[in-house]
Amino acid sequence: MAKDPVEANELPAEERIKGFQEAVRGYSQEEAISEASRCLQCKNPACITGCPVNIDIKKFIWQLSKHNYAGAYFTIRLMNNFPSICGRVCPAEYQCRKACVLNKNKSSYASFEAINIHFLERFIGDYGMRNNLEPKVEKHPKFSGLKVAVVGSGPAGLCCAGELAREGIKVTVFESLQSCGGVLGYGIPSFRLPRDILAAEINYLSKLGVEFRTNFLVGKTITLKELFAQGFNKIFLGLGAGVPGFLGIHGENFCNIYSANEFLTRINLMSADKFPRYHTPVNIGAHVLVIGGGNTALDAARCAVRLQKINALRPDVQIVYRRTEAELPARRFEIKHAQEEGVRFKFLTQPQEFLGDEDGFVQKLKCLNCQLGDADASGRKRPVAIKDSDFELDCDLAVVAIGLEANQILTGLTPDLVTDKYKDIIVNPENMETSLKNVFAGGDIVGGEGTVIEALGMAKKAARAMIDNS
Amino acid sequence: MKIIAKEVLVDYAGVRIVRLVLSALEISQKVRAGEFVVVMSCKNGERIPLTVVCADPQSGTITLIFQEAGLTTKTLGSLNAGDSLYALLGPLGHPTLIKNYGKVILVGGGVGIAEILPVAKALKAAGNNLTTILGAKTKALLILEKELQSFSSVLEVLTDDGSSGEKGFTTVALEKHLKENQYDLVYAVGPLPMMKKVAEISKNFKAPVIVSLNALMVDATGMCGCCRVTVDGKIKFSCVDGPEFDASKIDWEELSRRNTMYAKKEQHICKLGF
Numbered sequence: 001m002a003k004d005p006v007e008a009n010e011l012p013a014e015e016r017i018k019g020f021q022e023a024v025r026g027y028s029q030e031e032a033i034s035e036a037s038r039c040l041q042c043k044n045p046a047c048i049t050g051c052p053v054n055i056d057i058k059k060f061i062w063q064l065s066k067h068n069y070a071g072a073y074f075t076i077r078l079m080n081n082f083p084s085i086c087g088r089v090c091p092a093e094y095q096c097r098k099a100c101v102l103n104k105n106k107s108s109y110a111s112f113e114a115i116n117i118h119f120l121e122r123f124i125g126d127y128g129m130r131n132n133l134e135p136k137v138e139k140h141p142k143f144s145g146l147k148v149a150v151v152g153s154g155p156a157g158l159c160c161a162g163e164l165a166r167e168g169i170k171v172t173v174f175e176s177l178q179s180c181g182g183v184l185g186y187g188i189p190s191f192r193l194p195r196d197i198l199a200a201e202i203n204y205l206s207k208l209g210v211e212f213r214t215n216f217l218v219g220k221t222i223t224l225k226e227l228f229a230q231g232f233n234k235i236f237l238g239l240g241a242g243v244p245g246f247l248g249i250h251g252e253n254f255c256n257i258y259s260a261n262e263f264l265t266r267i268n269l270m271s272a273d274k275f276p277r278y279h280t281p282v283n284i285g286a287h288v289l290v291i292g293g294g295n296t297a298l299d300a301a302r303c304a305v306r307l308q309k310i311n312a313l314r315p316d317v318q319i320v321y322r323r324t325e326a327e328l329p330a331r332r333f334e335i336k337h338a339q340e341e342g343v344r345f346k347f348l349t350q351p352q353e354f355l356g357d358e359d360g361f362v363q364k365l366k367c368l369n370c371q372l373g374d375a376d377a378s379g380r381k382r383p384v385a386i387k388d389s390d391f392e393l394d395c396d397l398a399v400v401a402i403g404l405e406a407n408q409i410l411t412g413l414t415p416d417l418v419t420d421k422y423k424d425i426i427v428n429p430e431n432m433e434t435s436l437k438n439v440f441a442g443g444d445i446v447g448g449e450g451t452v453i454e455a456l457g458m459a460k461k462a463a464r465a466m467i468d469n470s
Numbered sequence: 471m472k473i474i475a476k477e478v479l480v481d482y483a484g485v486r487i488v489r490l491v492l493s494a495l496e497i498s499q500k501v502r503a504g505e506f507v508v509v510m511s512c513k514n515g516e517r518i519p520l521t522v523v524c525a526d527p528q529s530g531t532i533t534l535i536f537q538e539a540g541l542t543t544k545t546l547g548s549l550n551a552g553d554s555l556y557a558l559l560g561p562l563g564h565p566t567l568i569k570n571y572g573k574v575i576l577v578g579g580g581v582g583i584a585e586i587l588p589v590a591k592a593l594k595a596a597g598n599n600l601t602t603i604l605g606a607k608t609k610a611l612l613i614l615e616k617e618l619q620s621f622s623s624v625l626e627v628l629t630d631d632g633s634s635g636e637k638g639f640t641t642v643a644l645e646k647h648l649k650e651n652q653y654d655l656v657y658a659v660g661p662l663p664m665m666k667k668v669a670e671i672s673k674n675f676k677a678p679v680i681v682s683l684n685a686l687m688v689d690a691t692g693m694c695g696c697c698r699v700t701v702d703g704k705i706k707f708s709c710v711d712g713p714e715f716d717a718s719k720i721d722w723e724e725l726s727r728r729n730t731m732y733a734k735k736e737q738h739i740c741k742l743g744f
Contacts, residue, residue: 176691178510178517178557186693215471215559217691221496244695246705253700253724255731262694270688271514279516279541280688281735360727407692409710 005112006035008119013340017309020190020273023337024088032123036065039115042101047117050099053457055079057096057117064120073128076121077135080456081159084129084197087122089188090453091295091331109332129200137208139168146470149174149232151218151410154182156238156443156455158205163463165208169470172232173210176217177269182240184452186269187261189299191306192334219410224417224439234438234466237425238459241444242407246400247291251354254362256283260292260300260401267303273310284311285397289365291351292401293321293328298335300399301343315342318393320349322370322383346393348372350385354398365395404449424448431465432458440466471555474531482610486538487581488547489523495530497522497560503592504566504682504714507532508690510557511546518542519687519709521585522561532560535584535613540736562690563713566680570597572654575647575677576622577640577668579605579660583614585682586659593657594621601647602626605640605660609633641667653677658717662726669717679717683708686729699725 009025010016016023027035045058056075063072076083090096093109100114127133146169150157153175161171179185181198206212218227227235244259246252258266263282266272272282284307290297297319304317319338321328324347328335339345348370355364369389372381406423418426418435425434425441432440442458444450472493480487497507506521523533538547549555566589574593578586583604594600602622606612607630619625626643627635636643641664644656648671656679658668665681672679685697685708697708700721706712 176559177689178559186689215557216496217559217562220561221500221559240693243692243707246695246698248705253698253705253721253728255728259695262688262696265688265694270516274514275735276541276738278514279545281516281732283731283735359730360724407710409691 003034003038005038005116006031006119008116013337013342016191016337017305017315017341019310020306022194023191026126027119027123032120033065033067035116036061036120038102039065040101046099046101047096047115050096051079052095052451052453053079053460055096055121060124061115061117061120064124069124069127070131070133072124073133074135076124077128079460080453081162081460082155082201082452082456083121083125085125085155085184085193085201086453086456087118087120087125088193088197089451090118090121091451092118093332095453107326129197134204135166137166137168141168143168143467143470146170146234147172147232148466149218149227149235150238151235152182152238152240152443153180153202153212154238154240154443154455155184155452156459157182157236158201159456159459160236160238160442160463161210162205162208163460164466165205165210167467169467171210173205173212174216174218175212175214178214179269180212180214182238186265187296187299189264189268189303191302192299217409219413224410224414224436228438233470234440236459236462236466237410237434237439237441237445238443238455239407239410239441239445241404241449243405244400245403245405247351247402249351249353251356251362252400254354254356255360256285256362256397257354258397258399260290260296260399261404263300263399264296264303267307273307282307283397284308284313285395286313286316287394288317288397288399289320289393289395290317290399290401291320292403293319293323293330294401294403295330295334297399297401298330298338298343300401302334302338302341304397304399305341305343317342318344318346320346320351320365320367320393322348322350323372323381324348327380348383350383352390354395355392362395362398364392365398366390366392404444406445406448422448432462433465471558473549473551473553473555476549476551479535479613480611482608485611486547487535487611487613488538489533489535490546490549491531491533492555492558493530494532494558494560497558498525498530498532499527501525501532501561502565503568503588505561505563506690506713507534507558507560508562508687509534509546509555511542511549512556515545515556516542517557517688517690519562519684519690519713521588521682523584523587524591535581537581559690562709564711566592566657566714568592568596572598573652574598574600574655574657575644575653576600576602576618577605577644577656577658577660577664578602578618579640579664580607580611581613582660582664583612583618586657587614587617589657590618590621599623601651601653603628603640603643603647605629605664606634607631639667640664641671644668645671648672648675648677655680657681662722662729665717666722666726669720669722673718680714681717681720682713683715683720683725684713685709685725686731699728
């Protein structure tokens, strides 16, 4: 008889919202082994095809169940450079766990019975990090003269840098912000991804000889042409998605209406929650609305609850979403956590107009009720606003989290770099090379917003192509 | 990021305007008139945009001029030669479109005069005839008059109290000039109410009006949207779409309201004595 899934130890919600401590404590050794032993070791493991980078999940779970932690670690590392990160942020229920044979859901995400692959990956990743397990570095002398510039220090850039550095290639990572990590640093809050995990991964790359140049905006501080002239042989562009989208409704520029990127950056990168010890301010309201239903929206909502708590306000945060709970694109895990922390959901609601006070601060959001119509191109049911159903929600702070568009600083200044109609960079899918010779790209700047693990997959492919052609 | 030289240009009646010369090789080689940098004075500091006033690619330095207003600019002003900034990023934004317009009128108010200087220099080099109007509360607060004089055919100074030049406002002088002569471009930087007034006055004349906005920013590379401003009914980001815009199309009311978004927080830290 199959055992029940092992749940990961979590900090109680009332403790969580007091600060930015990691919400999920993860598995103990016993719990990890117990969960691993639930794996049926399928003959044809579908989970592996469900993983965007095809980690040999069956094998690493088997090794884990046999207490071979180092073996499990190297099995994962073969395909994924950052198991401690992905084990925490991967939307596993939409990927590997959805493909798991134990999954009983027919919907877009896995049921709780599916093996908790992400928790196992995290356990192994953390084990490897604690024990300084690193894949053998085989520096090939033939690469000793090679120099690669990696633009952007998010998941794609870091992954590409690691792949190359391990082969003995000299890598310099250029980052425009004051610290590295990209969206892992400014976007994902530390209660989902503790900063020491990120710091450890970056530190490992430094030890491999990767040079990091922060405060450096490629395109403006230096052009691609100049990078080549400085002796870089190849360039990888991991620019990220970048530019926040807005609703385009009236009143959207009232004070206290933030993009999710801004709200999260102020808190995660600039430590605005520690104002005035840290000098960057962020406002908080008594009635916060977050527009959107993705992971970023949930991150913003959960940050807002914490800011309310820190400021001695009663938690009052609502997610406003046009569809229903079933269509929320966020991780199910985050939805659960957000609900536990007091975040409420206002489904089937379409924002119409922000109303403000005489000082220009937002006061209310005028909305329409929706119903679900036919499926749209994405396969999800289209929300249809119901006429004359308008109502108002109290709102003294709003966060707009409806997605990102491509940042065009570099592509705009590099006309030969061919982009598509969304201004994403077009690459050869075989090797991730752009229209410019020796310039490769991966992550969200290719094909739009995706997940961390998808970015890693693209970066790895680009790195392989650079290595094979050198 | 190292401070090579520091000079307090103004220290009068509680107003301090500081000039910093920074070592910044790449930026000094790249920067063009109208572009800006983002600075962080310390690890726990805020990211703020400042226009690059001049650059010397030979020595690899750039010059910034700012008025100490809030916590961040005060912290920056407390640094000395030999100290280093925590972060310095640039150049950012679109440079000013420099060409021979013909007759150009420049309006600078307060510390905004510093932002006029690089544009004046570049426009002069492109063959333009410059009329420059500078405004300050009082003579002791007026900066860069001599420097701007060298690029201008006509330079007029106005102070609120008449302690230097005429008594009055730059905008009144601007209107007088626009009535008397035809100009091909008006370029203004100063306090928001001044720029708004410049936009209003200029509506009655043919010359296009460009202003450089000093919106609040965080990353200043288009990632956060903090600096958004409505121009011609559309959302624009000052950092990547600006910082210069056609003044006649800016929603000034909205912009001035957005600039007060953290006024309460500023009061709070001032009270705490930070």
